[in-house]
Amino acid sequence: MQVFFLATSLVILLAVLLALYRVIKGPAIIDRIVGLNVIGTKTITIILLTGFLFERIEFFIDIAFVYALINFIGLLTFSKYFERKGANDWRTGK
């Protein structure tokens, strides 16, 4: 069963790398923020799978809950900021 949790974590890590390409390459800054939100959601799953891998799930659950809270509040803060500031590219300024 440990091998299954390790393989699942590696597949989710592949999904994180696919979303990381969008964070690096995304044309507008709001695309990068959506990619960061997706990476954060996958990170919560990886934290729980790590807890099952090390058989210390009762500690890792609290870390995953705090990470979910921080992810949600961070995205709400970014969207509130970009509603006032403008959501276009930070390099070209368009």
Added chain:
Amino acid sequence: MTVLAVVFVCSGVFFLLLGAVGILRFPDFYTRMHAAGKCDTLGVLLTFLGLAIYEGFGLASAKILLIALFLLLTSPTATHAIARAALNNTVTRAGRPEETVRR
């Protein structure tokens, strides 16, 4: 019970991977938002349900289901907030380059 947990976790990971491919391949912001919001919510819910089934009845599985309920409430809220911020700031859609959506 373990077989059921493995089936749930595998389907959840499949949806997570599909959402990542969608956010990589779709042409503009709103379709990417569509893939990210739906696939992430469903994939995380299925994965956490499988992990709770594997853990069995107890405090740890109750906490896992609590995190799943929290993500079920907050992930569509976050998607809505960031999509409304993009819509109010005239992020263009693919194929319609000069469109001003609102304001």
